[in-house]
Amino acid sequence: MTTTTVLLPSAIERGLRGLRSVVACSVEDSPKFNQQAKRWVVRITLRRDMGTEFVGAATRWCVLLDNTxxxxxxxxxPSSEGGITATFPHQSRNAPGKDRREWREGRLxxxxxLGGERRVVVVRDPVGDADQRLRWHTERALEWLDRAANDQLVAAGDPFELPDRPVRSWRHARVIHDESSASFTAWNGRVGSFGIVRxxxxxxxxxxxxxxSFEDQRGDVVRGWSGxxxxxxxxEQRVNGFWWLWPQPVVVRPWQAPETWRDIRRIAKTMNIDVDSMFRWLFPQLQGSKFSAILLLGYPMPRRLGEDAxxxxxxxxxxxxxxxxxxQPRGFRPNAHGWWHRDRCGNFADTVALKYLFTDNWSEDRLQARGRLPRSVRDCNITVLGVGALGSVVSELLVRAGAKNIALVDEDVLESGNINRHAATLADVGSSKVSVVAERLRQISPTVRVVEFSERLPSDTTAIEAQLDEYNIIIDCTSSDVALSTLERAWWSIPRTFASFSMGFGGRRLFSFGVSGNRFPHDEFIRSVRPWLEHESKVWADNDEVFEGAGCWSPLFPARYDDVVLAAAVCVKELEMLMAKMPSEPRFRVFAQTSTDDGFQGFAPESTPPAMERSAL
Known part of the structure; x- marks a missing residue:
């Protein structure tokens, strides 16, 4: 360990004095500053009344503190000498420390x-309190040790915790799958089985x-990709894949991911799994192959402890x-038995380390766990007419929230002036807006299916009806009377939800018009929006027009990207409400940015154009 003598901060001295009242803790010596870690190291011993299988009566620890x-x-x-060596829940993988450090890697x-606690009641780290903070963490470590010794670190109802795995990078960054509760039934009766992964x-x-796809040994498909x-x-990317499903979590007690083939064999023995039987099937498929191969080792798991998998x-x-x-296999006879022992005792020997790869679950349930739209919106087929500033962001928000089927309609190509408020970048200039937005949506979700129409909406009624027939939500973000009047001429026998969203000058207002029916009611839309457009035209005239360059340029619509994002978020909320209410009569709402002396307050509904309010006075 590389140390240097530097002045110990007075705050850490106060923290150490706070430990004097912790009877079960003793500080071994003065803190040292570790130059490699750039942190202070406090060496302590924690004591318990008695030891257990994995936790001794006295354990040594290295506590690392920032200089702040x-x-x-x-x-x-855990200290490299006298510290715990096992890995438990609520602990990172407790491997030996690197670079001859005096502590292991198993950070608590x-x-x-911990086991059944609730954060708001118990877990309150006293950040900023020099006298109490180190003591609080030390007392939590003592509680952690007691719970670890008595197998109480987790409790029924806690989220299921996966053991920390020593993953490594690879030329393929990660392996992804899409397992969920919906696909779980496909694995009924497959525990203990193995097969091929395409x-x-x-x-x-x-x-x-x-x-x-996952296939059994006969080539029958167990389940396929749902995206x-x-x-x-x-x-050059070719990789052979295999799967092996175990009945229970594949862990070394108390809660450590296996690190060698010996660990695999020992865990298998506790579950009555015959490892050699699987390897006798696997080895002939690996022998002589020029391609890499991966093994997906899996097991059923619950969402929460105590629940069914x-x-x-x-x-x-x-x-x-x-x-x-x-x-001639070196050291063995040149027959099937000899080749089996060569590989069993060579590349798959007990001491050979396992090579974990980055593995992610990209199922809809996992990717949308932190927020999603109601199923009434997610399962709809959605068309977005116009993927400029507002349309591109609305499309992205919908897909991030779980929309699975979306069509984009726009004939324009990207110009450099679009980029400051569009989902695209300067690298996309000259490309079709539809193709750029479609690619971004596919990069967001492995499930979404995007249909691209890089042309204007057809003027022929029959063509419009045919193009949009499978879409039960039609969103207009064109701010174009031409597009809406064209849409009005179409009629569908099955009602659908129409929504038209547009922004006012500077992005200060959002106009939301929605209805469920067989056609888009253009006349009702015009009657609703006309008073507001008159006001907007006056606001536009009172402000300097924005031009993109010299020459015969048209004035541009000014609005920052943050204004567009705020407006798009309101659009998604409005669409959610439209799908919940399915109004047969048009629903028109105006939202205006509000502010006070304290600053921005948000978007608020506005019932009357300001010009009409003044004239009424």
């Missing part, structure tokens, strides 16, 4: 709720391998490439 204490991080690591999670690519999302169609792997979890392991079974 009582702010910054406080990290508890002390600022998160892999594919997502064209717009680079550096991933997606699980196109949009995957592409084939190029020859509802989803399959997969870890991906990079498998070794085996030489072709030909010639």
């Amino acid at each position: 204490y009582p702010f910054g991080r406080i990290s508890f690591y 999670c002390l600022d998160m709720p 892999l594919g690519t997502l064209k717009e999302i680079k550096g991933v391998l997606a699980t196109q 949009r169609e995957l592409g084939d792997l190029a020859m 509802s989803e399959v979890h997969w870890d991906s392991l990079l498998l070794p490439i085996l030489d072709e079974a030909a010639g």
Whole structure:
């Protein structure tokens, strides 16, 4: 360890004095500043009444403090000598420390709720209090130790916690799958089984391998990818995939991911799984292959402890490439039995380390867990007419919130002046707005299916009806009377929801018009919006027009990107309300940015144009 003598901050001295009242803790010596970690190291011993299988009566720890204490991080690591060596829940992988450090890597999670606790009641890190903060963390570490020794770090109802895995980078950045409660039934009766995984690519999302299908040993499909169609792997991307489903979490007690093939064999023995039987099937498929291979090792897991399993979890392991079974296997007879022992005792020997790859679950449930639209909107087929500033952001917000089927209609190409308030970048200038927005949407979601119409809305009624027939939500973001009057001439036997969104001068207002019916009521729309447009024209005239350059240029519509995003968020809220109410009579609302002496207050409904209010007075 590299140390240097520097002046100990007085705040840390105060923190150490606060530990004197913690009877079960003793500070071993003066803190040292570690130059590699750029943090202060406090070495302590924590004592308990008695030891257990994985937690001794006395354990040594290295507490790392930022130089900004009582702010910054406080990290508890087991000491390399005399510290705990097992990995528990609420702890990072407790591997030996790197670079001959005096602490292991198993940092404790002390600022998160432990077994059944609730954050608002218990977990209140006293940040900024030099006298109490180090003591609070030390007392939490003692509680963590007691819970670890008594198998009480997690409790029924807690979210299921996966063990920390030593993942590694690879030329394919990550392996993705889409397991969910909906796909769980496909695995009924498959526990203990293994088979082949067909892999594919997502064209717009680079550096991933997606699980196109899982097949059993007979070649029958167990389940397929639920997102949009995957592409084939190029020859240089070719990877062979295999799967193996275990009945329970694959962990070394108490809660450590296996690190060697010996760990795999020992865990399998506790579950009555025959590892060698699977390997006798696997090895011939690996022997002589020029391509890399991965093994998806999985097990059923619950969402919360104590609940029934509802989803399959997969870890991906990079498998070794085996030489072709030909010639003389060194040390063994040149027969099938000899080749089996060569590989079993060589590349798959007990001491060989497992090579974990980055693995993600990209199911809809996981990707939208932090916020999604109601199913009444997510499952709809949506058309967005006009993907300029407002339309592009509305489309993106809808897809981020779970919209799965969307069509984009716009004939324009991107110009450099569009970029300051559009989802595109300068690299997209000259490209079709539709194609650029479509690619962005596909990069956001592996599930979304985007249909591109890089041309104006057809003027022929029959053509409009045919093009938009499968879409039950039609959103207009064109701010164009031509598009709306064209839309009015169409009629569909099955009612759909129409919404027209447009912004006022400077993005200070949003105009929302919606209705459910067989046609778009253009006349009602004009009657609703006309008084506001008269006001907008006066506002425009009273402000300097914005021009993009010299010459015969048209005035531009001024609005910053943050105004567009705010307006687009209101559009999504309005669409959600329209789908909930399905109004047969037009619903017209105006939202205006409001502010006070304290600054921006948000968008608020506005019932009457300001010009009409003044004239009434």
